[in-house]
Amino acid sequence: xxxxxxxxxxxxxxxxxxxxxxxxxxxxxxxxxxxxxxxxxxxxxxxxxxxxxxxxxxxxxxxxxxxxxxxxxxxxxxxxxxxxxxxxxxxxxxxxxxxxxxxxxxxxxxxxxxxxxxxxxxxxxxxxxxxxxxxxxxxxxxxxxxxxx
Numbered sequence: 001x002x003x004x005x006x007x008x009x010x011x012x013x014x015x016x017x018x019x020x021x022x023x024x025x026x027x028x029x030x031x032x033x034x035x036x037x038x039x040x041x042x043x044x045x046x047x048x049x050x051x052x053x054x055x056x057x058x059x060x061x062x063x064x065x066x067x068x069x070x071x072x073x074x075x076x077x078x079x080x081x082x083x084x085x086x087x088x089x090x091x092x093x094x095x096x097x098x099x100x101x102x103x104x105x106x107x108x109x110x111x112x113x114x115x116x117x118x119x120x121x122x123x124x125x126x127x128x129x130x131x132x133x134x135x136x137x138x139x140x141x142x143x144x145x146x147x148x149x
Contacts, residue, residue: 002131003127004127005119008045012110014041015038016100016104018041019099023100039083044138046077049069060117076106079102083099
């Protein structure tokens, strides 16, 4: 049974690596391809967190933490849109730096505050059910419906 936090942290590391690649990239096919991969990975990750994780955070950790996480996801979506807009233009590097900073902030809060508190408040069965749901959603590549946990 997978640990949902381990799965989500793996996504974080992969996004960080892609952002680093984008920061060092030159305009062209490879940059566009990396951006497309980052976009798809982050959108799926955010969808899973919003459907399965944040409702639990709202209930067990705090409404304010869940709301802030949603706002940070909206900012990430805005940043991704701006990256696509400027993918082959001047200013792309500045947008990568801004998106990277925002994601680093978000990841730090999740990994050091939100996730540990959530794991502490979920019983083992619910944690494992959440892990199964996260794993299945990642395999499907898209969501079906929120978890009942």
